[in-house]
Amino acid sequence: MPSKQEILDLQFIEARHKLLDLAAFLDRIDRHPGDDDYRIGALRKALPILLAGRPDRTRAILEALSDPTTEPIPQAAFQGAFGAPPRLTAHNGAQRHGGAD
Amino acid sequence: MRYIEPHAHMVSRTTDDYEKLALAGCEAVCEPAFWAGFDRSSADGFYDYFRQLTEHEPKRAAKYGIKHFSWLCINPKEADDPVFAREVMGLIPEFLQCPTVLGIGEIGLNKNTRNELAIFEEHVQLALDHDLPILMHTPHLEDKLKGTRLMLASLANFSQLDRSKVIIDHVEEHTVPLVLDAGYWAGMTLYPDSKCSLDRAIDILEIYGPERLWLNSACDWGVADPLAVPRCALRMKQRRHTAADIERVVYQNPRDFLAQSPGFVA
Numbered sequence: 001m002p003s004k005q006e007i008l009d010l011q012f013i014e015a016r017h018k019l020l021d022l023a024a025f026l027d028r029i030d031r032h033p034g035d036d037d038y039r040i041g042a043l044r045k046a047l048p049i050l051l052a053g054r055p056d057r058t059r060a061i062l063e064a065l066s067d068p069t070t071e072p073i074p075q076a077a078f079q080g081a082f083g084a085p086p087r088l089t090a091h092n093g094a095q096r097h098g099g100a101d
Numbered sequence: 102m103r104y105i106e107p108h109a110h111m112v113s114r115t116t117d118d119y120e121k122l123a124l125a126g127c128e129a130v131c132e133p134a135f136w137a138g139f140d141r142s143s144a145d146g147f148y149d150y151f152r153q154l155t156e157h158e159p160k161r162a163a164k165y166g167i168k169h170f171s172w173l174c175i176n177p178k179e180a181d182d183p184v185f186a187r188e189v190m191g192l193i194p195e196f197l198q199c200p201t202v203l204g205i206g207e208i209g210l211n212k213n214t215r216n217e218l219a220i221f222e223e224h225v226q227l228a229l230d231h232d233l234p235i236l237m238h239t240p241h242l243e244d245k246l247k248g249t250r251l252m253l254a255s256l257a258n259f260s261q262l263d264r265s266k267v268i269i270d271h272v273e274e275h276t277v278p279l280v281l282d283a284g285y286w287a288g289m290t291l292y293p294d295s296k297c298s299l300d301r302a303i304d305i306l307e308i309y310g311p312e313r314l315w316l317n318s319a320c321d322w323g324v325a326d327p328l329a330v331p332r333c334a335l336r337m338k339q340r341r342h343t344a345a346d347i348e349r350v351v352y353q354n355p356r357d358f359l360a361q362s363p364g365f366v367a
Contacts (some may be wrong), residue, residue, distance in 0.1 A: 001307070002341045010339060011300070058301065059274040066246040066275065067213075076212035079178050081241035101110065101135055101207075101238070101271070101290070101319040 042084035104330055104351035105367075106130040107359065108207075108236070108270060108288060108317035111158055111169070112137075112150075118320070118327045123165040125331040128352075129367065130162060131359065133172040133207035133236050138322050140179055144188045147175065151192060155199040170365060172206030172236045173197070180220040181212075190223065197231055203362040204228060206236025207270060210248040213240060222255055229259065234266040234362050236288075239276060242295065249276040253283055266361050270317070271296055277305055281313060286358055290319040291329035299329070299336045306337075306350060315355045 002010070029036055046064045049057050067085045103126045111119070111132050122130065132154060141147060154171040162169035173196055175189040196202060205228040210217045228235045240248035249269070256262060269280045270288035273296065280287040289305060290296040297305070302316060318329035326332065334347045359365040 006341075056274070058304075062273055062275040063246065065243055067243045069247060070250070072213050072215045072218050072251060074215060076181055076214050076217075079211060081244050083242045085243045101108075101321050101323070101325075 038086055039082060039084045102126045102331065102334060102347070102351070103128050104334065105355040105359070106318060106327075106330055107315050107355040108133060108290065108319045109327065110135055110319070110321035111162070112153055113322035114320060114327060116161065116164075119162055119165040119167060121328055123167055125328055127167055127331075129168040129170065129359075129365075131170045131172065131203060131355075132158060133238075134174050134176060135207060135238075135321065136176045136178040144185070144192060147189045148192055151196045155196055155201060159201050168201075168366065170201045170203045170359070170362075171199075172203050174205050174208045174224055175220070176207065177209050177211040177217050177221065177238060177240075181214055181216045183216050183220055186216075186220045187223070190220075190227065193227065194231070197233070200364055203359060203364050204233035204235055204266075205231075206234075207238040208235065209238035210240050210252060211238075211244070213244055213248045213251055218251060218255060221252065225256065225259055225262070229261060234358070235268070237267065237269045239269060239271045245271070245273065246275050249279055253279060256285075257283075268315070268358055271319070272305075273297060274301070274305065277309060277314075281309060286313045286315070288315050288317055290317055291326070291333055292319070293324050293326060299333045302333060303337055303340055303342070306342075311346065311349050311354065313354075313358075314350065315358065316350055 029040055042065055046061045049060045049064065052060070054060065065084050106122060106127050106129070109130050109132055111130060134150065134154065137150070151173060154173070158171070159169040173193050175186050180186040205224050208221055208224040210221060225235060237252065239245050256267070264284040268286035268288050271290045272280055272287040277287050289302040291299055291302055306314060316330050316333055318325060318327050320327040330351055334351050337347050356367045360367065
């Protein structure tokens with residue numbers, strides 16, 4: 001198994017790039033006009049997990065971005081997914097993930 | 102490096118992709134029945150699709166020295182109308198006689214509806230009736246955790262089910278322990294901007310070990326990379342995984358699971 005130093009050598013620049021992209025995305029949302037929706041709230045709520053001293057940050061973020069309900073729903077209003085659990089009221093124009101698989 | 106692509110939707114890919122797979126060392130590709138990007142209007146559309154999977158794609162793959170196998174079902178996105186779904190399911194037994202059909206898949210849930218769950222359970226029974234393996238889809242994004250839990254609870258009611266003959270695909274960090282702890286196989290799908298990245302999949306392998314895990318590209322008509330599996334193998338090498346460890350995940354594990362199907366020949 002590679003050492004921490006070797007992982008840093010292999011992936012630090014990539015991680016730095018992704019961190020900057022996330023920061024730029026949040027800046028962009030702030031800068032542009034109009035209202036955001038529940039997705040940005042879900043993202044902001046998950047961000048502190050990055051700094052938590054725990055070994056399962058990825059799992060915790062995925063859980064924070066998951067539908068917390070447990071029962072099957074009577075009928076689907078649409079086919080796709082949004083990436084964060086929508087509020088129970090409306091989807092506020094969020095664009096669905098269009099992937100097939 | 103030889104490898105098996107255990108989940109790819111080649112009906113959506115160009116012939117160039119078969120050449121790329123062959124150049125990368127792919128020896129066999131397995132294609133589950135799925136959603137074509139729009140809803141089919143009749144069962145006849147599925148009949149043609151099943152013929153494409155069992156007759157046309159094996160010939161297209163063979164031109165590049167790749168074996169092609171398929172899994173059959175009505176996918177969960179089109180299974181919310183149970184009358185329509187059952188009409189399509191009525192076509193499947195005829196195609197199960199085809200020599201390259203591996204089993205029932207990719208069945209599962211999409212939006213976690215009651216109808217989807219009912220049709221999922223009928224597919225499981227169909228597999229049991231024919232003593233065939235099952236390949237399961239888990240829902241997208243925010244629906245994955247709930248859907249995985251619902252399906253695991255449902256499967257627990259099938260007392261005659263051999264869990265070693267079921268693979269639950271598209272697992273991520275929040276679902277992989279649920280699947281492995283229950284005794285099923287788990288598939289990790291390598292997508293550019295959803296499901297697992299190359300490095301996250303390797304993290305999962307390092308944390309849980311290679312047993313009952315495979316990698317796939319699930320390349321289809323959307324954003325996907327048909328070479329994701331060999332790319333992940335390269336990344337494993339960069340992260341100092343041995344050649345034997347890589348071979349186990351990209352070749353031996355899929356071969357071992359798929360060999361439970363009478364139609365599979367490595």
